[in-house]
Amino acid sequence: MIDRAGWDKTFSGYYKGEVAFNADMKAHTSLAIGGPADVVVSPEDPVSVKNIVLLLGRQHMPFLPLGGGTNVLVRDGGIEGVVIKCKAFGRIEIIHDTGDTVELFAEAGVPLQKLVNFCKDHGYAGMEGLTGIPGTLGGAICGNAGSYGCEIRDVLISVVILRADGSLERFRAEELGFGYRSSRVLPDDIVLSANLGLRKDDAGEVAARTDEFFSRKKSVQPIWERSAGCVFRNPEGMSAGRMIDEAGCKGMRFGAIEVSSLHANFFVNRGDGSAADYLALMEKVSGKVMERFGIRLEPEIRIVGKG
Numbered sequence: 001m002i003d004r005a006g007w008d009k010t011f012s013g014y015y016k017g018e019v020a021f022n023a024d025m026k027a028h029t030s031l032a033i034g035g036p037a038d039v040v041v042s043p044e045d046p047v048s049v050k051n052i053v054l055l056l057g058r059q060h061m062p063f064l065p066l067g068g069g070t071n072v073l074v075r076d077g078g079i080e081g082v083v084i085k086c087k088a089f090g091r092i093e094i095i096h097d098t099g100d101t102v103e104l105f106a107e108a109g110v111p112l113q114k115l116v117n118f119c120k121d122h123g124y125a126g127m128e129g130l131t132g133i134p135g136t137l138g139g140a141i142c143g144n145a146g147s148y149g150c151e152i153r154d155v156l157i158s159v160v161i162l163r164a165d166g167s168l169e170r171f172r173a174e175e176l177g178f179g180y181r182s183s184r185v186l187p188d189d190i191v192l193s194a195n196l197g198l199r200k201d202d203a204g205e206v207a208a209r210t211d212e213f214f215s216r217k218k219s220v221q222p223i224w225e226r227s228a229g230c231v232f233r234n235p236e237g238m239s240a241g242r243m244i245d246e247a248g249c250k251g252m253r254f255g256a257i258e259v260s261s262l263h264a265n266f267f268v269n270r271g272d273g274s275a276a277d278y279l280a281l282m283e284k285v286s287g288k289v290m291e292r293f294g295i296r297l298e299p300e301i302r303i304v305g306k307g
């Protein structure tokens with residue numbers, strides 16, 4: 001395991017940002033679950049990310065990109081290697097204005113809600129349905145985050161990705177193979193930035209639509225509790241939440257992890273829950289759904305780390 005002296009010897013002077021060793025992943029995930037990562041580094045700019053990735057490659061050290069940690073379950077054994085936390089770079093700029101449309105440049109670490117609010121304040125239409133989704137733009141691009149019929153891919157023009165070999169590539173949105181909560185972004189690709197295209201509209205109307213979606217979301221999702229969003233993917237044409245509810249799982253508990261009574265596809269951490277508890281509850285719930293519907297639910301959350 002790398003310590004500060006070993007880290008400084010290789011990386012010092014090549015990046016700007018904070019670094020922590022044997023870092024508790026509870027502090028880096030919305031679920032507040034997970035064992036320690038050997039290193040968590042939070043580079044302050046894309047050049048720092050690139051330098052770190054190049055040096056890690058030379059040392060054959062594994063790394064995991066992380067945004068807001070709002071869609072991951074980190075196992076209790078923690079993470080071997082380096083977590084590159086892409087939250088400390090978050091510039092938003094208007095780069096082109098045609099009168100009817102606008103093109104924005106945004107860095108991957110920008111909180112998705114900051115972007116939604118930026119659009120709301122300026123009367124830029126297209127992202128209203130993404131209101132209330134936590135995490136960063138980078139994380140939203142990796143998983144094609146969406147709700148209320150709106151997905152991040154709908155507003156993406158292009159994305160800049162840093163490859164594990166240190167090369168930079170710009171992809172047009174249609175080259176990234178976006179699907180339901182999925183993209184072709186590889187586990188060791190790092191999304192650095194994106195250009196987004198939005199339609200200009202009346203600011204009051206954009207704000208009204210955004211606010212309406214947000215109040216709907218608040219009434220159906222436990223957004224103030226510790227969760228990682230939807231646990232399971234919706235099977236084709238069906239709602240995993242409804243199936244879990246109809247299988248009688250609302251309120252079911254394993255240790256401190258509970259199936260939300262507001263939205264059955266959200267598991268909330270009611271105390272000092274562990275990844276083992278969370279995984280056991282997933283098993284229990286998917287067993288009940290299998291019994292009732294004959295369908296095996298697939299995880300939507302990303303499960304990482306050692307058991």
Ligand SMILES: Cc1cc2nc3c(=O)[nH]c(=O)nc-3n(C[C@H](O)[C@H](O)[C@H](O)COP(=O)(O)OP(=O)(O)OC[C@H]3O[C@@H](n4cnc5c(N)ncnc54)[C@H](O)[C@@H]3O)c2cc1C
Binds near residue numbers: 069070134142221
């Ligand atoms: C209360 C709540 C409500 C939610 N509601 C929704 C919803 O309505 N719709 C929805 O789609 N999701 C929802 N989510 C899930 C989650 O917020 C989204 O998936 C979000 O886009 C994840 O972003 P993040 O930055 O937190 O990603 P993380 O959780 O940090 O990472 C998710 C994945 O993306 C990768 N990743 C993150 N950043 C980068 C990067 N810069 N480069 C490369 N890879 C990266 C990670 O390696 C990981 O595999 C919800 C979550 C919560 C807690």
